[in-house]
Amino acid sequence: MATGTVDQDTTQAAIMDATYRALCDHGYADLTIQKIADEFAKSKSLLYYHYDTKDEILIALLEYLLDQFTVEDAIDPTDDPETQLQSFVDNLMPGSVSSEEREFQTALLELRSQALSSEAYREQFTRADDFLRETVARILENGIDDGAFRDVAVDEFAESIVTTINGAMLQRATTNSEATVPRTRDELQTRIQSVLLESEQSG
């Protein structure tokens, strides 16, 4: 049983790895199960045995990626809360992205647009946003408990950080505005200063 589980896990990981690569290379619209199978070194029949459509595999990929993350892993406990929040923003909205990161972000938005009409995709993106909000909320709660942050409305502030990051990613990927990300990062600094920190400094 144990060995069977390990084998299944290894096969699952290999399928997910092949799906990730095929998605980045071809994009959602041009992706087919055959193109995923072409990236999959093991028996292709295994892949067809597990999944009937490309959407089933892609939803499994989103689930698999989300299973990798916990709120605890996303926060470095040796950092102070302000640095934790800054690292979160830097990771989610980097100032520059490699071409592979850009391909993956574009693919993620293509998958997200499937959630406009598919409940299965919608569940995964609900989960993704919940994870981001919970991570920011944890950082804010730690900072408020420490006295590092003002006693702000945690859920509202966490929501605003996540909507800002999602909005900036959408704008970066769907417009020619080069200024969106640098301006958004600058404004987030100001917002963290004005809303979270200011009265601490004057108090």
Added chain:
Amino acid sequence: MATGTVDQDTTQAAIMDATYRALCDHGYADLTIQKIADEFAKSKSLLYYHYDTKDEILIALLEYLLDQFTVEDAIDPTDDPETQLQSFVDNLMPGSVSSEEREFQTALLELRSQALSSEAYREQFTRADDFLRETVARILENGIDDGAFRDVAVDEFAESIVTTINGAMLQRATTNSEATVPRTRDELQTRIQSVLLESEQSG
């Protein structure tokens, strides 16, 4: 010549109206030129004469909609700057939407996802975001000139309002999180208070 132009304008408006209705009814993926033609009361050959693909018509629709708006029209000059900003947020991120508005917002995001791979769509959404940013920037400049707002970095703050609205619209349409819009609206109030207004009140 003048009559010719009026006729062309009327025909254009009728095609755009048919396209808008067909897009809301069927969504992007299921839309065809035939379905637009079915909504178009005049000679269908006119429609086929002007456009070869549904994307050509949809890009023309985005252009047509954007041509309707000017920054001046988007701001009520009889309101004070704080009310102008509040109205802008209310219009772009209403607390509740009718089913027709929801269909149109979903369709707009479907079109926006085409901008991930199409430069023609990307140009229109660049223009749309530019328009929103310029409108907020104008409101902020008026308020700073009046002394109603603090002297904030206008471009950064305008960008943050637009990324917040785009992010919240994306989240509302692609997740099951009911709380996104009310929380985002609450936080925007706090942000306007803390960043734009607060030192005015204490000064």
